[in-house]
Amino acid sequence: MKKIAASFIFLLVFTSLYAQKPYKGAEVYSKGKVLYGKFQMRMKMIKGSGMLSTFYTIEHYPGGSDPYWAEIDIEVLGRNNAEIMSTNLFINNSNGDLSYSEQQIPLNYSLADDFHIFTIEWTPNFIAWFIDGVEQRRQTGAYVDHMNRAQGYRFNAWISSSPAWVGAIDEDAMPAYQYVDWLEYYSYNGSTQDFTKQWRDDFNSFDASRWAKAEWTFNGNEVDFVKENAYIEDGNLVLAITNPNASLSLTETSIPQSFNANYLAANNEIAITSLNAGNYNTVLYDLTGKVVFLKKMNTSKFSIPCSTIQSGLYIIRISDEDKMFRKKIFVR
Known part of the structure; x- marks a missing residue:
């Protein structure tokens, strides 16, 4: 999940208490973690300046004697007709400071007008992003080497405090909705270098053994994540951004x-x-x-x-x- 405005990085600081941000959003996070594999999902994203709809994996231990951060992002910017997918990688250095690798993928169609299939392939040697089966980016090297611990995975819909990045907030576009039709996870076999399907969630109901709903926020975010804004409707996981x-x-x-x-x-x-x-x-x-x-x-x-x-x-x-x-x- 990108936390960059201009040339500085917002440190991600979670709080279990609502910070009374001006807007409400949603985050659904996994209870389990995986090391390597393929995530494939069918989603319709949010359209509206200032807003983002995402899927990402993350493992982080900020501070302490063993600071660690690893994160792989799909973020769709709602501005400009939701035609930009941002692919991000975050890692920490020996001092615990974050480094990032970002590539914005401009498209000639909206990711909010219809459903599309998004894929992340994560292996010890590369990380790749796909839309509708077409590879959009492939990363190798130090960022991939750092991703050697199991990570959780999440969906969220939020508003950035950085208009230079996401555009001015369009309140007229609220309420706005991210729809997730299904998600599949495939494990990775390093010997055969292929992926094996392990499970699929069709979101016909909310699987509380796999997922939980967030009640927190972070610096640089203009929404509080609230449980009410994440729900199941017509076989979709829905994440809403609202303006109380x-x-x-x-x-x-x-x-x-x-x-x-x-x-x-x-x-x-x-x-x-x-x-x-x-x-x-x-x-x-x-x-x-x-x-x-x-x-x-x-x-x-x-x-x-x-x-x-x-x-x-x-x-x-x-x-x-x-x-x-x-x-x-x-x-x-």
Whole structure:
């Protein structure tokens, strides 16, 4: 995960407490670690200036008598139509300071308009990145030699504090979503120099034996990672970037006649219908700005179940590229 702005490096400092950053993001991290292998995944990334959607591997012991850092990144920059994939390697020197090798891969298509297959091959001799089976970068030498300890692996969606790198933050693009359809891991056999498939996660459910959801942040990051912004929907792992401040106004905006959004006590649900199906972002907030429900509506009718929602006043916000409306909803 790239932490560079201009000529300096942001040190990654995690905290288990929310730092009250202006935005909320998501990170899902593995409970296990692997040494070498191939990661292959089908993802649709985030589009929007300032935002990043990622997959990366990492092992780090900052400070102490044996400082160690090793990291392999896929990072898609949301700016410029999400047409840039940044490939990064991080290692530490004997003093514990970080060195990095970055290569940005410019593409002539968006990585946010459709799903693409991303691959990292990690061996003792090389690390390579692929998109849809086409090799984009291959690294050998000292950076690869350093990657000799098992690493965990993670997805995250976040906002950098460096506009020079990622562009100015586009709040109008929020909420924004990274979708992961599936992930496969292949072990590496050094004798035969080939890969063997070990497992596949189709994200039909959240496998708590393999994954956990982050509740922290780091320096240079404009989001707090919150559990609510990582969830399973329609066979995808979804990582969302949201703006809680967008919900705090209690002022309602005019709802187009084509929409209807109401709480139905008999079914204990919020029913939303539209005369026209489309790609509408639907977010339900409580009055503190906490997201309690997220969904991308692409049908003419759906509902928000309220069985796990406490009674009280909420704000529902529905938006697309052209319009947004906000309505107060009381859940009994």
